[in-house]
Amino acid sequence: MNLLPILLFAALVVYLLALVVLSSKWKRIKATKEPVQGGVDYPVTLLVPFRNERENIDKLLGNLANLSYPNLQIILIDDHSEDGGEKLVEEWISTEKKHNFKLISNQGRGKKAALEQGVVMANANIILTTDADCALSADWVQNMLMAFDDPSVQMVAGPIMTKGGNRIFDHFQQIDWAGILLMTNFFFSIKKPIMCSAANMGYRKEVFYHVKGYQGNHGNLSGDDSFLLEKVYQRFGPQAIRYLPESNVLVKTNPASSPRRFLAQRARWASKWNKHQFWQNAGGAMLSAVLSFASICSVLLILAGPTGVGMFALYWFLKLIFEYFVLGRVLKTYEIKPSIGYFIVASICHPIYVVAVAFLSFFVKTSWKGRK
Known part of the structure; x- marks a missing residue:
């Protein structure tokens, strides 16, 4: 049980660092609805x-x-x-x-x-x-x-x-x-x-x-x-x-x-992860699944008693706060402002959804508009 917290928090650090790195390129984006001028001569x-x-x-x-x-x-x-x-x-x-x-x-x-x-x-x-x-x-x-x-x-x-x-x-x-x-x-x-x-x-x-x-x-x-x-x-x-x-x-x-249609759609997208020629596609998909599985396994921390419960609470607090500020910045660009309550639900459900999609993409045949 001593090794489990180390592995889980190591996975969490990787996830939080990934959020910070990804968000670093969003700082320059300004929200705008003003139409731009130019290019109007092209058919x-x-x-x-x-x-x-x-x-x-x-x-x-x-x-x-x-x-x-x-x-x-x-x-x-x-x-x-x-x-x-x-x-x-x-x-x-x-x-x-x-x-x-x-x-x-x-x-x-x-x-x-x-x-x-x-x-x-x-x-x-x-x-x-x-x-x-x-x-x-x-x-x-x-x-x-x-x-x-x-x-x-x-x-x-x-x-x-x-x-x-x-x-x-x-x-x-x-x-x-x-x-x-x-x-x-x-x-x-x-x-x-x-x-x-x-x-x-x-x-x-x-x-x-x-x-x-x-x-x-x-x-x-x-x-x-x-x-x-x-x-x-x-x-x-x-x-x-x-x-x-x-x-x-x-x-x-x-x-x-x-949710059923949502999972089917995402599984269809994920099913082509190994068809791409860029390693980033497969690498990103696998890393996301691994980090999401780690979040699900964090429930095991509770079995360690009061100390484990504290670590479990810290784990999810850090995850939620980073997601709230990083993903919230993206949504703000498009004038979307979900409450913290929606972020809590999303933070809890997202790892389960990612693992479910990974499973479906491997073992269940996908369909679109009635086509397999």
Whole structure:
């Protein structure tokens, strides 16, 4: 029992140091909602693949119609929907006479094939992508385009955050996303990007063809974003990829409706940890699982009597305080301020969730929109 506290607090020190190091790159980010000027002359194509999104179609179309960028083509790609959502899109485009909107059907299978077909149909060299369950600010397009004023920039990525809600589970997801954004920003800052999201991404059309799109990655259910990121990075170097963490390019997505769906989503993401070519992906996933398992094992300290209870309390106090200030800074950038109570719940539940996701990614087959 004497060795256990040493191991647990050693793991805690590693975790706290990791938080401090990751947060060191977030200090320069300023919260802003002001639209930036520039880049408004580029023709742009926005690709929105969707499958079985009938419940989100109305909000999606209304949101896309409110985008203020003047030279914008919007292509919605139906990936074999089974809920009639594609008919709603077709009727809306016809009724509203939206000539810059186009609906096409995926001739292949899966999101990667849908995006590849969208790229072929795009009439602009600058391509942006998002998902059907997301909400974009009116000036999102021009804010994303600013980075492309630099001719060396081939790809741009931005932050994702779940929409707010009244459930504790909704706040948990926002705090979890804060950790993802913190890590994403850090690795971009040190020129070693390891992740991004196709829900908030853009690239030059010729670059997509240059790296042969998703060739070699079609066998993976997800990862259209991170695999493309790796290809662009390897071909053009870190200077060709820009991450924009500011609030004026934030894309909001729907929170998972249930813990089961949330775990399934995260397990699907985690299941490709060993498919990446960068060791940081696998190393980060394994380290996170190990440190989370250590937090769960800290319960054993209570068995050591009053001294053990004191160490247990100290362990979780330090963990909570660091998470509250570090992740709270990230959320503050996007004007999200969860109470300390939500952080307590998240701090306790997060290690269990990480270990559960690791287990599911190894031993349970994942699915997306009814596909294994």
